[in-house]
Amino acid sequence: MLLKEGKIGNIKLKNRIIMLPTVTNLSNEGFVSEREMEYYKRRSKGVSLVIVGASYVNKLGKFFINQIGIDDDDKIQGLRRLSEVIHQNGAQAAIQLAMHNPKYKPSDFTKQQIQGFVQDFVSGAIRAKKAGFDAVELHFAHGWFVNQFLSPDTNKRTDEYGGNFEGRTKFALDILREVKKTIPEMTVICRINGSDFTDRGFTIEESVRFAKLLEYHGADALDISGGVSSTSEYHISPMGIEDKPLIGIVKRIKENVTIPVIAVDKLGSVYDWEKVLEDGIADFIGIARGFIGDPDLAEKLIKGHEEDIRYCIHCNQACIAYIQKGLSVSCMINPEVGREKEFEVKTDKPLNIAVIGGGPAGMSAAKYLAKKGHNVTLFEKENKLGGQLNVAKVPPHKQEIGKVIEYLENDLKKYNVKVHLNKKISLQEIKEMPYDKIVIATGSKPAKINLDADINPYMAIEVLEGNIPKGRDIAIIGGGLTGLETAEYLAEKGKKVTVLEMKEEVGEGIYPMVKKLILNRLKELKVDIITNALIKEISGGKLMYTSKDTYKVVKVEDVVLAVGNLPDTEFEELKNENRYYFIGDCKTVASAVEAIRDGAELSLII
CATH class of the missing domain: 3.20.20.70 (Aldolase class I)
Incomplete structure (x- = not known):
């Protein structure tokens, strides 16, 4: 039909x-x-x-x-x-x-x-x-x-x-x-x-x-x-x-x-x-x-x-x-949108290029550099590609994110990118690599905060990777997208979840439609959301905090931190050398959209 x-x-x-x-x-x-x-x-x-x-x-x-x-x-x-x-x-x-x-x-x-x-x-x-x-x-x-x-x-x-x-x-x-x-x-x-x-x-x-x-x-x-x-x-x-x-x-x-x-x-x-x-x-x-x-x-x-x-x-x-926002249309899975001619250019001087990191930025860079005609080898320390996209697809209603990994993997095969998994590259190894150009795409790491606590907090990324807290009463510190998605993930597993956010409201920077839907679902799951919360102490199964100068207590058995990410700085000293290019979260922490575009745009200058 x-x-x-x-x-x-x-x-x-x-x-x-x-x-x-x-x-x-x-x-x-x-x-x-x-x-x-x-x-x-x-x-x-x-x-x-x-x-x-x-x-x-x-x-x-x-x-x-x-x-x-x-x-x-x-x-x-x-x-x-x-x-x-x-x-x-x-x-x-x-x-x-x-x-x-x-x-x-x-x-x-x-x-x-x-x-x-x-x-x-x-x-x-x-x-x-x-x-x-x-x-x-x-x-x-x-x-x-x-x-x-x-x-x-x-x-x-x-x-x-x-x-x-x-x-x-x-x-x-x-x-x-x-x-x-x-x-x-x-x-x-x-x-x-x-x-x-x-x-x-x-x-x-x-x-x-x-x-x-x-x-x-x-x-x-x-x-x-x-x-x-x-x-x-x-x-x-x-x-x-x-x-x-x-x-x-x-x-x-x-x-x-x-x-x-x-x-x-x-x-x-x-x-x-x-x-x-x-x-x-x-x-x-x-x-x-x-x-x-x-x-x-x-x-x-x-x-x-x-x-x-x-x-x-x-x-x-x-x-x-x-x-x-007044910007021209783009797409997570297709950064070429509205720039079709720019990405048609082929190189007349193929280079041997190494990409360190197989997350969204690294995979994208490898794809577009190879598509342009370069010889590309990608090194990933884990046993699979995708980086934090593997975590992003775990929360409820996010399974479609997994397609991004699938699409990029297919492209790496299509353009003959050599992929090495389980390959952790040290600083010294990078310096000794015989490549014309080396792309650093090592991503970011979860940020931590100092807590006066008698229990060790989980990181949100650990929880989404399958390390589920044993307790029933869970406090999630941080009400951004990751915090809210982790709250929904745990609430659906039967946990009693409280989200604490220090700002006036949760969900800063989340697209309004998505924010509305996730907050509605959290309400149905009876997740408590507390804003203007300053954490004071966690001890004896209690989390003490102040909100608008009022001292309050929440019962907790486990705590999860979701306070954002920071760039991976392992290879920081290479930043000023011409042979190296930093892309994605290890340069500036952003979304997968920006990471994939950053990787693609690198092919326009190499």
């Missing part, structure tokens, strides 16, 4: 795989950049339809710093080049038309202004047509501007653009009707929420009614998503959400319309996609983050190499999190 031809409106599609719209922040003040061209050029091979990510139809509706625009005629030329690149690769080209500005709510605008916004969408569709796009997608989902009118939670208007269902849907239907009236030959897809997943938002019942109206007024297909800003885990589902979270609402809508329906969000593997189609739940499979991580996904499937597909691990650390 996946490779069966299909049709949306008047455009024929060579298979059932659609690349969904994603903001990239690769544009240049709204204009298509060369980086954006390369991004779509790489990903449009094999796929049937590419929907270019949210293009703002007016300046008011521009939300992301380097979002693509379709608000002026002077952008048509760049957009035409983009549609041509997509067409050259055999895919049909669509572009999503959108407005998003959370500073405003529906009641802030006059009827005349709303009618003006309708015309902005129509003008955007006209420009899309002039730029050679085969279809437009109208963004009516995710708590964005039009979705705010649909929701009774956010639309408090009392005129014809608010109130009852008919009033709340009028703005969206006006946009659709006017686009179809103005450009009747243009294929129009509508992205809608099957549900807002909020207490007073748009529900599946209203969504079914809305879907029928969209079909009646000319929509050629429906792209079914879900969730708004506060419930975004339903349209960019992370590891903590089970696969296919929207499939039930997709099925409901599909049963009530005759136009094609696109299923989206964390849809599992290629075999799951096939079953969704075979069961008639949807007509097309929509993939967004999957194409960020593996731009060759569709081609691999077509060539019968589905075992080589690199599935998204749904960490959201470098795609969604980066975009929301």
Whole structure:
């Protein structure tokens, strides 16, 4: 079914795989950049339809710093080049038309202004047509501007653009009707929420009614998503959400319309996609983050190499999190995103290079240096590769991290990197190595703190490696990601866990969606979280601490330290010598995203 031809409106599609719209922040003040061209050029091979990510139809509706625009005629030329690149690769080209500005709510605008916004969408569709796009997608989902009118939670208007269902849907239907009236030959897809997943938002019942109206007024297909800003885990589902979270609402809508329906969000593997189609739940499979991580996904499937597909691990650390920070899109498993041309360069002077350390930074460096044409040997002191990724995959809902190790190991084999396990390299051995360049990627070590304690604390990394505390009452000192994940890990094993954090709140630096989900799970597991906690003493089965000048006591049998990591300094004295390069945590402690990118970027300078 996946490779069966299909049709949306008047455009024929060579298979059932659609690349969904994603903001990239690769544009240049709204204009298509060369980086954006390369991004779509790489990903449009094999796929049937590419929907270019949210293009703002007016300046008011521009939300992301380097979002693509379709608000002026002077952008048509760049957009035409983009549609041509997509067409050259055999895919049909669509572009999503959108407005998003959370500073405003529906009641802030006059009827005349709303009618003006309708015309902005129509003008955007006209420009899309002039730029050679085969279809437009109208963004009516995710708590964005039009979705705010649909929701009774956010639309408090009392005129014809608010109130009852008919009033709340009028703005969206006006946009659709006017686009179809103005450009009747243009294929129009509508992205809608099957549900807002909020207490007073748009529900599946209203969504079914809305879907029928969209079909009646000319929509050629429906792209079914879900969730708004506060419930975004339903349209960019992370590891903590089970696969296919929207499939039930997709099925409901599909049963009530005759136009094609696109299923989206964390849809599992290629075999799951096939079953969704075979069961008639949807007509097309929509993939967004999957194409960020593996731009060759569709081609691999077509060539019968589905075992080589690199599935998204749904960490959201470098795609969604980066975009929301105003950075250009990236990916933990694919640091080449938006920089495709940079990583195509091959060396004309192959060097013999040693990499010391087989964690994420070391594996990445070895892969990319070998891919560039160097002869690379990797040394790892443990009996397996992966470094701290082996620990990161242990907590509940983190198993997908294990795929990162698997992908990097496959790459090391693909590019003929020589790997030596159980090989601890000393400082003297490094100095005597006969390599042209030596990369130090020895990672970091858990930080320690001085405790007035009559028991020896466990380190969080030890616990996640399987050294489980014997006692039932466990205190975890440190409320960062590692501390919270260790708390969940132990609580699921029946331990009574208390997390103590010296700062105002736990989870500093954790992506908000992930933080919300893990805190909800910890609450269900009855994990106690104490902030503003200064540890005073641990003795006689009691942990004494102060919080806001109040002296308190917690019963403890064992203590776990999760207070961060420090760079491994074993080879510090080599830092100023030209032959050596330090990457990853032994240079600066950061996340796996930064470690893998650091390793990859080393290949750009050697």
